[in-house]
Amino acid sequence: MSNRYPAGFTDLLEAADGPVLDNGAGGRKHPKIVGLEYVPHPNNSVQADGLNLPFRDESFALVLSQAVLEHVTDPQRYVDEVFRVLRPGGTMWIEAAFLQPVHQAPWHFFNITPFGLAHLCQRFDVVAVEQFGSIVEQWEWIGREAGADEALTASERGAMRRMLAKVEAAMTPERRWNTASGVRLIGRKP
Helix, strand or coil: CCCCCCHHHHHHHHHCCCEEEEEECCCCCCEEEEEEEECCCCCCCCCCCCCCCCCCCCCCCEEEECCCCHCCCCCCHHHHHHHHHEEEEEEEEEEEEECCCCCCCCCCCHHHHHHHHHHHCCCEEEEEEEECCCCCHHHHHHHHHHHHHHHHCHHHHHHHHHHHHHHHHHHHHHHHHCCEEEEEEEEEEE
């Protein structure tokens, strides 16, 4: 899995009028971004807990949180901290696990539906709620975790991918929502 910034986020980054926080940078580094991580990493600017951000109120014009929410013990408090450090009119980009298998055990506490993410972010003006991750990618990840590489031949795994690709091609938007790997919410602080 790569640790690149999401394509749409980079557009917001270029337009940001003020400081930008990557809340859970995981080693990503960018000259325009304050990179915060819970664990030490030489590329990150700040080591701190996302539940107690060490910044003044209304410090940032843009905050990214990618693949962090499922790893915090209090998701509402985490979102409230992002809200606190974001300037009025500032933008938050948050992505979280929906139908992903356990990862980073034992520090994977919650997965979240699009409706749950919208509920946590109800203080924000919602710009977009989106899903990401194809059912083929989802199966490959779950299959690896379940031991499919050992239990099935390469030919059988290929056949499964082809069948799921056929299912995916016929999926309605609602079914894509209901089987997403992750969910994303982009919101603005009023």
